[in-house]
Amino acid sequence: MAEEKFPGVFLVGGRLATKSLTPGFRVYGEKLVREGDTEYRMWDLHRSKLAAAIHKGLSEMPIKPGSSVLYLGASTGTTASHVSDIVGADGAVYCVEFAQRPMRDLLSVCEKRGNMLPIMGDARQPQEYEGNLGKVDVVYQDVAQPDQDGIFLKNSALFLKKGGWGMIAIKSQSIDVTRQPSKVFAEFVQKMGREIEVRAQIELSPYDLDHLFIAGRKK
Ligand SMILES: C[S@@+](CC[C@H](N)C(=O)[O-])C[C@H]1O[C@@H](n2cnc3c(N)ncnc32)[C@H](O)[C@@H]1O
Known part of the structure; x- marks a missing residue:
């Protein structure tokens, strides 16, 4: 029997899942579980940093049914498709x-999901896609780039509502391979503190090594 962990996020047999917006379709080979008229898509902790962060104790879930989310670094749509299930x-x-290459797969996922809108663009140049969206409730970022901090700050300034949430998966190796991850994370969190009130910091091992997931509200 499914239990609701957060609005739109479920535990099915004790494991994370979302209610499929497109029953019968898989995005990344995930397991589908049917209960009555509802189909759940099992959410793989090893394939999605958001799932790993929830599993490892994220206590406030900013992405909810009805939310608008700017997702930076959507790749082939693995996590973005679960976000699409949640926002509905x-x-x-x-x-x-x-x-x-990932955009090609992403496009076929977006074709089936009316609430997922693909934007071919560089997150370092948010003014290029400024015309495609207004202010959003959540900026979610997973780009694995050296300038992850600057990318978030620019996008947050343009698109994030005051009181909206930033959610960022930080990969220390992409920022500086030579420094200890804990030092890289501390510096990153300090920089983010100017823009958002950081409310969660979750280290993602063993699902993703040297990754920190942070979430916070725009000041
Ligand atoms: C780690 S993968 C994202 C995985 C995805 N978030 C998921 O969980 O399904 C990082 C993605 O960010 C994209 N990326 C990196 N830098 C980017 C940029 N400046 N603008 C847009 N996409 C970028 C990469 O091409 C890659 O597909």
């Missing part, structure tokens, strides 16, 4: 990706 038909997920 009344929400929107603006998926920014700059690499052509």
Whole structure:
């Protein structure tokens, strides 16, 4: 029997899942579980940093049914598709990706999901896609780039509502391979503290090594 962990996020047999917006379709080979008229998509902790963060104790979940989310680094849509399940038909997920190969797969996911909107663009240049969206409730970022801090700050300044949430998966190796991850994370969190009140810091091992997931509200 499914239990609701957060609005739109479920535990099915004790494991994380979302209610499928597109029953019968898999995005990344995930297991589908049917209960009566509802189909759940099991959410793989090893394939999604958001799932790993929830599993490891994220206590406030900013992404809710009806939320608008700017998703930076959507890749082929693995996590973005679960976000699309959570926000549902009344929400929107603006998926920014700059690499052509993952964008091809992302496009076929977006074709089936009316609330997922693909944006071929570089998250370092948010003014390029400024015309595609207004202010959002959540900026979610997973870009694995050296300038992850600057990318978030620019996008937050343009698109995040006051009181909206930033959610960022930080990869220390992409910022500086030579420094201890704990030092890289501390510096990153300090910089983010100017823009958002950091409310959660979750280290993602063993699902993703040298990654910290942070969430906080825009000041
Ligand atoms: C770690 S993957 C994202 C995985 C995805 N968030 C998920 O959980 O399904 C990082 C993605 O960010 C994209 N990316 C990196 N830098 C970017 C940029 N400046 N603008 C847009 N996309 C970027 C990469 O092409 C890659 O697909």
